[in-house]
Amino acid sequence: MIDATLVNANILIIDDQQANIDVLCGLLELEGYSHYMSATDPRKAITLYDEFKPDILLLDLNMPILNGFQIMKQLSNLIPANTYFPILVLTADITAESKLMALAAGAADFITKPFDLIEVDLRIKNLLKVGYLHQLLADQNQLLEEKVKERTAELVKTNSDLILAKEKAEEMSRLKSSFLANMSHELRTPLIGINGFADFLRQDIADPELKEMAEIIFDSGNRLSETVNLILDLSKFESEKMELSYQPIDLVRGTQEILNLFKESARKKRLELRASYSSSSIIINTDGWAFRSILNNLINNAIKYTEQGIISIDIALNDSFAEIKVADTGIGISKEHHKIIFEAFRQVSEGLNRNFEGTGLGLNITKNLVEKLGGEIFVESEIGTGSTFIVKLPIADNVKLREKEIVPVIEFPLMTGKKPVALLIDDDPFVYPVLKRYINDRINLESITEGKSAIELCKKRQFDYIFMDINLKCGIDGKQVTQVIRKIKGYESIPVIATSAYAMAGDKEEFLAAGCSHYLSKPFRQEDITNLLHLIFSHKEENVPVH
Numbered sequence: 174m175i176d177a178t179l180v181n182a183n184i185l186i187i188d189d190q191q192a193n194i195d196v197l198c199g200l201l202e203l204e205g206y207s208h209y210m211s212a213t214d215p216r217k218a219i220t221l222y223d224e225f226k227p228d229i230l231l232l233d234l235n236m237p238i239l240n241g242f243q244i245m246k247q248l249s250n251l252i253p254a255n256t257y258f259p260i261l262v263l264t265a266d267i268t269a270e271s272k273l274m275a276l277a278a279g280a281a282d283f284i285t286k287p288f289d290l291i292e293v294d295l296r297i298k299n300l301l302k303v304g305y306l307h308q309l310l311a312d313q314n315q316l317l318e319e320k321v322k323e324r325t326a327e328l329v330k331t332n333s334d335l336i337l338a339k340e341k342a343e344e345m346s347r348l349k350s351s352f353l354a355n356m357s358h359e360l361r362t363p364l365i366g367i368n369g370f371a372d373f374l375r376q377d378i379a380d381p382e383l384k385e386m387a388e389i390i391f392d393s394g395n396r397l398s399e400t401v402n403l404i405l406d407l408s409k410f411e412s413e414k415m416e417l418s419y420q421p422i423d424l425v426r427g428t429q430e431i432l433n434l435f436k437e438s439a440r441k442k443r444l445e446l447r448a449s450y451s452s453s454s455i456i457i458n459t460d461g462w463a464f465r466s467i468l469n470n471l472i473n474n475a476i477k478y479t480e481q482g483i484i485s486i487d488i489a490l491n492d493s494f495a496e497i498k499v500a501d502t503g504i505g506i507s508k509e510h511h512k513i514i515f516e517a518f519r520q521v522s523e524g525l526n527r528n529f530e531g532t533g534l535g536l537n538i539t540k541n542l543v544e545k546l547g548g549e550i551f552v553e554s555e556i557g558t559g560s561t562f563i564v565k566l567p568i569a570d571n572v573k574l575r576e577k578e579i580v581p582v583i584e585f586p587l588m589t590g591k592k593p594v595a596l597l598i599d600d601d602p603f604v605y606p607v608l609k610r611y612i613n614d615r616i617n618l619e620s621i622t623e624g625k626s627a628i629e630l631c632k633k634r635q636f637d638y639i640f641m642d643i644n645l646k647c648g649i650d651g652k653q654v655t656q657v658i659r660k661i662k663g664y665e666s667i668p669v670i671a672t673s674a675y676a677m678a679g680d681k682e683e684f685l686a687a688g689c690s691h692y693l694s695k696p697f698r699q700e701d702i703t704n705l706l707h708l709i710f711s712h713k714e715e716n717v718p719v720h
Contacts, residue, residue, distance in 0.1 A: 369607030479503030
């Protein structure tokens with residue numbers, strides 16, 4: 174519910190769609206606000222402002238006769254100087270230009286439709302609290318000017334109020350981080366069932382029409398997963414919590430693994446995937462996750478913008494850097510857009526008439542990762558000639574470059590002797606059938622939903638692998654379960670794979686510090702499971718620890 178300080182706030186809504194007004198009014202009523210007015214006719218905005226004296230305005234942009242920009246311009250002539258009057262823009266216009274124009278015109282915040290009601294509620298509360306503090310500060314300043322000598326006690330109270338306000342602002346920041354983490358979890362968790370079962374259906378269904386429906390569900394789920402990942406990656410950069418872990422990485426092997434993930438996408442568009450290397454193995458000291466993210470984003474973009482022809486990846490080793498080229502025969506990029514494409518939320522085609530899907534974050538995140546690794550990225554392209562993205566990753570002076578023959582990937586498991594047994598500890602009922610089919614009888618998989626029962630089971634039986642969900646709703650969480658299991662004889666060093674829908678900055682490190690040996694974010698694909706098991710098994714053979 175809203176704070177007592179905000180309960181009497183006057184809220185004005187201007188939107189030409191009655192359905193949007195009904196949703197917002199329902200939210201305000203549910204949250205305890207009682208003083209609000211609305212209008213679908215934008216011409217009434219100024220009159221209502223004069224009569225109703227709102228504390229905040231919820232304003233649509235794209236309206237007939239009088240749009241949101243024009244309303245803000247009229248209000249600017251009415252609002253006294255140095256007066257804080259927040260305008261929260263809610264619009265279906267997602268272009269960066271519109272957002273910048275709205276903020277420049279006087280908007281305090283900007284949300285695109287379809288909006289999330291929780292986010293709208295938090296934004297309204299935040300703006301009203303800031304307005305309340307502005308008013309409080311103005312009142313106290315006037316009081317101090319008039320009676321500074323006589324009202325020392327009042328000044329102390331004001332200082333206390335400001336300290337409390339600062340603490341509340343910090344609490345709001347923590348709430349935002351918690352909100353992002355929870356949204357990550359709530360979006361990723363159901364995608365396991367959506368993507369997993371859609372994947373099974375598209376493989377098993379014979380009816381062409383139903384098979385196509387399953388393909389659409391699968392592709393849509395993957396698109397949503399990609400969007401969630403990009404937004405979370407961006408939040409990591411913005412929070413400056415992105416930490417890299419440098420270790421020797423074989424770029425050839427890593428590239429081949431990534432190419433395997435794109436074979437199906439390329440096949441659907443009848444594109445040829447090619448790769449060439451200056452050596453059969455190119456090993457540099459870098460962050461493996463960052464390298465995979467860079468290459469993944471570049472190949473994904475190449476396939477997206479290419480309708481026919483070839484996608485080629487070339488990796489060469491030089492004295493001081495490794496050069497990675499991703500070239501396509503796609504639509505190409507005009508020279509005036511070569512810098513724009515690396516900006517956040519920017520694409521060559523933007524607005525309501527854009528030609529390609531996506532958030533406009535992939536290349537921006539790629540550029541951030543490359544620069545964080547100390548490298549550089551640039552593009553060579555012209556319209557109609559395709560594009561070549563060139564990445565140069567530096568090599569540390571104290572790391573000797575190694576070129577060796579590629580070690581073949583060991584299939585997992587090596588089918589000699591007894592079949593390995595794994596335990597899944599997860600309270601989501603959709604994870605077990607998806608994971609069981611993904612491992613495809615190569616491992617005997619058992620499942621349990623509650624942490625304490627899992628601990629008792631591990632005391633009685635020995636499992637070869639454990640898939641550990643972190644967010645166990647009943648009893649102790651996955652980190653605590655892992656710490657207890659690690660103390661059981663025989664479980665000191667077995668692979669414990671954290672499977673979590675939490676993927677914010679620091680989550681992986683937190684799970685590894687709790688005793689997990691590996692981390693796999695939800696929703697995972699069959700390729701993710703297969704590659705991870707290959708990695709675990711091959712390093713068990715080599716006796717090398719891997720996270």
